[in-house]
Amino acid sequence: MTGPRAVKPSFTLKELSRLLDVPVQGDDTTRIDALATLKRAGPGNLSFLANPRYARQLADCQASALILHPDLASTVNVPCLLSSSPYVTYARASQLFAAVPDSGGERGDETPVHASAVISGSATLGNNVRVGPQAVIESGAIIGEGSRIGAGCVVGRDCRLGDNVTLYANVTLYHGVSLGDRCIIHSGAVIGADGFGFAFDGQRSVKIAQLGAVTIGDDVEVGAGSCIDRGALDDTVIEDGVKIDNQVQIGHNCVVGAHTVICGCSALAGSTRIGRYCVIGGGVGITGHLSICDKVSVSAMSMVTRTIDQPGVYSSGTLLQESSLWKRNAVTLSKLSGLSKRVQKLEQNLPE
Structure with a gap:
């Protein structure tokens, strides 16, 4: 065919x-x-x-x-x-x-659901849904009208997909994931895997069951190879219009505000809250349990370790330099603490 x-x-x-x-x-x-x-x-x-x-x-x-x-x-x-x-x-x-x-194959015999797809009898597919080869749609899943499920995708139990959603090949949605209308999820993305939660009992790490889910709004795009973890108790939430690049990690219980853009290889630790209309540059790391307000831009390769409560552009890290100069500056930087103490002693001895 x-x-x-x-x-x-x-x-x-x-x-x-x-x-x-x-x-x-x-x-x-x-x-x-x-x-x-x-x-x-x-x-x-x-x-x-x-x-x-x-x-x-x-x-x-x-x-x-x-x-x-x-x-x-x-x-x-x-x-x-x-x-x-x-x-x-x-x-x-x-x-x-x-x-x-187009609406059919060259001979007009293309069927909307490939013969090798596995679809639970309790799943619901809207009008004009297409399901590719080897895709799996589990029990209780609901697929909205005009959506396309690519080859090898897995749509887990009780997932909810809105209208005109596109899942490219080999996307995995764990159970209970919800996608709004017109979402685009690129190949290799995993949405709804367990958040990284453990409690140490003095000898070993005890797994915390991740009981929340992932809720994604309308018009969201998720890049290839990105992971969005499910919440521990509350859902991880990605609001309308968010654009997530390739190989981005979003930890459990994060909330990403509407129309924010997150560039490739960035990572959000658990319970991070990002506001609306933010831009997170490539390779940014954001430690958990902090907030970033609306309309913040974070430059590429920055490390965010504190809450940001004022809009603006924020950067960290060392800019690229010729290697020998960078080494000299690094040595100088390592001496700053001692220099600071010497300056403080000199200031104490200055006449008033």
Whole structure:
């Protein structure tokens, strides 16, 4: 049996104008088949300028049309989609040009649920749900309309998935996980595994059963290989619109506020609370049981060890230097404590 075919999107500028809610300047019958960078665009391509540093590339760009700020529209001789936020318009356009499967295989015999999938009789699948090869959907699970369960996925007992959720291949949802509408979970992600909870009795670590679950809101995206642990008692909560990059660890009982972005290889220890509209850079470590307020940005490779209660940009760590200079500075840094004590003694002996 053949798989679903990829349908290559194609739009006129008039259609794109309506779909993206931006005006057209120039020939709105121009047909667009793909997006491309300014440097590599050719006939049939739509490109964009979001960063002024690339403005010099406009002169040589071969795109059939451009997404531009209205202030730059007079500088080019090709049709334009005019946007006050070209990068956001490009982001929305990219969704239109993503390849989508058609409704059936080449012979029209593609079935929505692959024959090798294992689905409990007590699971509920909404309309237009697709389930890939070797996927497992356990008892009591509910899958919303239009959702896609990729090959080798496991949807555990009593999970709840909203409408138009996409699980790419080999995603694992433990029991009781809840996903809102339009969530995207990339391959290898594990949601709902036990939180890292143990009590030491003097000789050994005694496991604390993790009795909570994971609740994820609408429009959340979770990157490949990321792990979100279930709560010990209360749920781990990921609010609407959160974007989580690849290989991120979120510990038990964490709460991540709406529209926060967490970049790759960051780790949140248990019971961390992050506010709304935060940006956590790549490789950031956040120790547990602290809070970060709304609209905080933490620079890459920083270590957060205290609560942050004021919006702003925060950084830690040592910036990259030539190795010999770094070594000299490291030696100096190791002597600061002694130097500080000497300064204090000198200050005590100064006349008033």
